[in-house]
Amino acid sequence: MREKDFISIIKNTLNSDYIGDDCAYLKDLGIVVTQDNLVEDVHFCLKYMSAFQLGVKSVAVNISDVCASGAEPAYLTIALSLPSYIDENFIKKFYKGAKSVCQNGVEIVGGDITGADKVFVSVCAIGSSKGRKISSRKNAKIGYKVVVSGVHGSSAMGLKLLTSGKKAPESFIKAHLEPTPQVEFCSQVSKNINSDYAMMDTSDGLMDALSTIANDSGVLLKVDYDKIPREKGVDKNLVLFGGEDYGIVAVVPKSFDCGGVVVGEVVEGLGVDLNIDGKTVHYSKQDVESSIFNHFEGVNNEI
Amino acid sequence: MREKDFISIIKNTLNSDYIGDDCAYLKDLGIVVTQDNLVEDVHFCLKYMSAFQLGVKSVAVNISDVCASGAEPAYLTIALSLPSYIDENFIKKFYKGAKSVCQNGVEIVGGDITGADKVFVSVCAIGSSKGRKISSRKNAKIGYKVVVSGVHGSSAMGLKLLTSGKKAPESFIKAHLEPTPQVEFCSQVSKNINSDYAMMDTSDGLMDALSTIANDSGVLLKVDYDKIPREKGVDKNLVLFGGEDYGIVAVVPKSFDCGGVVVGEVVEGLGVDLNIDGKTVHYSKQDVESSIFNHFEGVNNEI
Incomplete structure (x- = not known):
């Protein structure tokens, strides 16, 4: 991914601790x-x-x-x-x-x-940050749970419909054109949590968020595809790799009650293990990046 | 000016106290x-x-x-x-x-x-803003002095040279391509001043800054053209209306010592009275806006 290469160059040129989240x-x-x-x-x-x-x-x-x-x-x-x-x-x-x-x-x-x-x-x-605990992609720890807020794949489905000239179903179109940030869920987490935790939005896709947190934290995220919140009729490629849903992935201690949907847990290892169709598929950082690259173009990359 | 009209629409739509400086x-x-x-x-x-x-x-x-x-x-x-x-x-x-x-x-x-x-x-x-007093365009008061830091017209002169294929004199070219913000001057003012004061950079030209402060404060600024710091060979239109010098206009109490060059004072009235070539020329807000419009295009307008 061209933009991700540029981000490495920028990080090296600036030599800054801030560039990351x-x-x-x-x-x-x-x-x-x-x-x-x-x-x-x-x-x-x-x-x-x-x-x-x-x-x-x-x-x-x-x-x-x-x-x-x-x-x-x-x-x-x-x-x-x-x-x-x-x-x-x-x-x-x-x-x-x-x-x-x-x-x-x-x-x-x-x-x-x-x-x-x-x-x-x-x-x-x-x-x-007053009265809140700030997250970091590097904070997922073994034994934590993986929680998701928002549905996934609907925005990419909406874009697919729009680019082929359709304007319905409305829920997909609206998910793409007027996304709703997960303000309440995030606020509940950051106002009440005491431990370090990881949290990211799924602007570049659910798998991108899972993989980024896993690799930046040096852990393995085991995730059940069946538990991922999604609308009917959305292809699994869009659920996993479609961007711009602005859902949230939070990786928090198992004992912390924050709402959302628990989709997996953190274990020793590196990357993402996805339980899907009765099999476990492993995704390394490279697997996810090349899947996003193969499925989508023009992905927006935050520095 | 089209962009200034848009800014009014934005102010009205947002109904915000923040839009201004x-x-x-x-x-x-x-x-x-x-x-x-x-x-x-x-x-x-x-x-x-x-x-x-x-x-x-x-x-x-x-x-x-x-x-x-x-x-x-x-x-x-x-x-x-x-x-x-x-x-x-x-x-x-x-x-x-x-x-x-x-x-x-x-x-x-x-x-x-x-x-x-x-x-x-x-x-x-x-x-x-820690340890500093923040300026506002509305804070010029009768009896204050008008102080300028930086030279004026050099950047516009540089642009004129560049667009006609020239790359010298270097001071003009550099003024346009690599401007130097007036960090030290501004810091001296805001760290040491106790009274309310007005301060603006001259990104849209010296007359734009003088006129904006005068009109937003409801006062008349009397300014001597001969005192304005400028390099030799720069046309008076460029000194007054050329943008992108990133000099500073500060309007502060007469007793406040902040360095820079005193070019005028604040009196009762509205707008700018410029003493130039032995005459006093009055510039209303409209005069300045139409002069900028007549001299330059593509002016950048901060909301």
Whole structure:
């Protein structure tokens, strides 16, 4: 994956301890920060996505990252670069969509607006770590359970439908165009947990999140496919490798009650063992990366 | 100006108190935050700007905004969207440039990397307000003095030379491609001042900063053109209306000693009175906006 190679170069050039999780945890300021770009015809297509929906999605993907860090979403800045054909109506609807996702006092506080050839959205989200325990991909430990919140594969199913000109079933379309971040689940975890834990959203797919946590923590995640929450009619490739559901994978002590669906446990080893169709299939880091590469293009990679 | 109209729509849609200054001051978190987009062929051209210089400029413009708020620059995230022809070498040089501007412990802590048709850079900068007094454009008061740090017009002169195929004199070229934020001046002001004060960088031109402060504060700034620091050979239109110098205008009590060059004072009235060529020329808000519009295109407008 080209972008993952670039991330290695950036890590080496910057030689920074911060680059790794989706959010950077800035302990001295008591905040986390994350930033995502959404580019027309790479991440979205205005043929099937309205200005309101683009506003929703741009904010939702960043709030999802803040929630997965364990922090409380607090503030956003939005920088828009827009072609000359974009009118006032587009801007109004975009910001109405963006604002509609700002629950519980989250505020859009600034940004930038410039010209461009295509629509380009960059959102930066800041969360407060006050009263919360911040997660890390490196914190999965042997004996912990693997918990999932949200359904998986619906967004990729929605995209598949949209790109083939369909606009139904609505649940799949909405999952893709107006994803809902798992604010409540993440908040319950980070406000109540005492131990170190791992948490990630499934923006790049469920298997990507499972594999990243497993490999960054140096453990093996045993996961039952049958337990993964999903809608009927969604192909298993989409459930496992489809991105942009913005569900959550949390790896927490077995005794910790956080809701969600327990789909597996952490044992000695490395990677992911998936129990599926009566067999156990092992996925190394490379297996997952090449599966994502084979199934999907234009995957967005957070530094 | 089209983008300024859009900013009004955004302000109305969001109905937020934060939208106004270049940085949003988030008092509860003790931070300021700002974000700027730089788009290929709108804000820069790779024909005359190297990857290293793009890294320098992307970070410098955001550090300049943080400094002008009075906060101490602390952390940055950088989201890059890149065409497929961009190679590892470009990324390395970009981040080396970006890192070279990160003085005094400023760190790049994350961001995003995606595909795009053109090079698109979005930088978010966070500053700490600890031990500093934060500025506002609304804080200029009658009896205050107008102080300028940095030279004006050199960047626009550099751009004029570059677009006509010239690469000298070096001071003008460097002013445009590798601007230096006024870190020390701003820090001296915000660490030592006790009164409310106004401070802005001159990213959109010296007259834009003077006029914005005057109109947002409801006062008249009397300024002597002859006192404005500038290099020899720079046309007065460029000194007054040329952008991207990243100098500073600070409006502070007369008794406050902050270095820089005193160019004028604040009196009763509204707008800017410029003493130039033995005459006093009055600039209303509209005069300045239409002058910028007439002289320059593609002006970047912070929300």
